[in-house]
Amino acid sequence: MVVLNKIYTRTGDAGETALGNGSRVAKHSARVTAYGTVDELNATVGLARLHATGDLADQLSAIQNDLFDLGADLCRPDMEKDDEAPYPVLRMIASQVDRLETEIDAMNANLEPLRSFILPGGSALAAHLHMCRTVARRAERLSVELASMESVNDIGVKYLNRLSDWFFVASRVANNNGADDILWVPGANR
Template identity: 45%
Template sequence: MKIYTKTGDHGQTRIIGKQIVNKDDARVNAYGTVDELNSWVGYIISTLSSKTTVLTEELTEIQQLLFDAGTDLATPKDDERHHFIFEHEGKATAFLEQKIDSYTEKVPAVKKFILPGGSQTAAQLHVARTVTRRAERLIVSLQSQNPINQDVLVFINRLSDYFFAAARYANMLDGQTDVLYRNSKPVFK
């Protein structure tokens, strides 16, 4: 089986349901950025330190969930042969919230903005957070043009919070201190 279709030679791609759209279509931008994020998470897993390797299982689960989310973003809601597969019971978002709460309890309280960085793992998790935020903006743009699975948007919104909390936790595990933004007034209460 050949993996190239040559559809892209003309700046187009085929989405689920066989519809052909331009590669700069809002749908392609949304699921493409989720794919980029998934690749970034895979990279993070490959570089975890001996102290942060405890994150492997949950990051792998996040990759699975991102693949499902991307599939739904690539699927038009009115496609009769394909249905949304991202779960509709909120379990994925609840999973993230549990992790966020757990990590927030384990790290020192922070009332000011912190600079992205610290250990290698924490810095990479902060990059994942910003890619997630970009994906979220693109998903919002897509939903203004086409109906989407709203569970995907909620999950992606919570995922950026997860990456923030996980980055702070990774810094703690690696013995790094978060660096506060010097001009930040108290923002977290």
């Protein structure tokens, strides 16, 4: 259980922050940048949820919870020392990726195949989901970069990869099952 009764601690005033294992690193470290971008993604999902209803709203809620799990996973280095922690360490698991794949397949079953790239936009929800997609891709790139330097749970990286696909397909659902997608016209303004 997390208890936050004092929001500011002044411990980060010198440009460092604590990781999940208690070690301190620079706030601009690759690990902090990766989980900070996951936090930014979670905020963009919150904006999208303002426009969502039904299944999409419920699924976005689950995604927000997953993103907190992913942030907790990324903020704790040294996966090989998880069994030494005084408490169970939270790591992303394959079933979270599997759930996204199942939802993508279900949404995509009702969509016509694309014959063109689409432009971000259409409905307000679709536009927000496209923003989520691009932030998810950035979080994925930063997590892959981190993984080239330090140990990272590969399931978290897979989750981000699948999640950006989820946002793309969900944006089409939000655009009247693709009927209101805005198609890219190559060279249209030449």
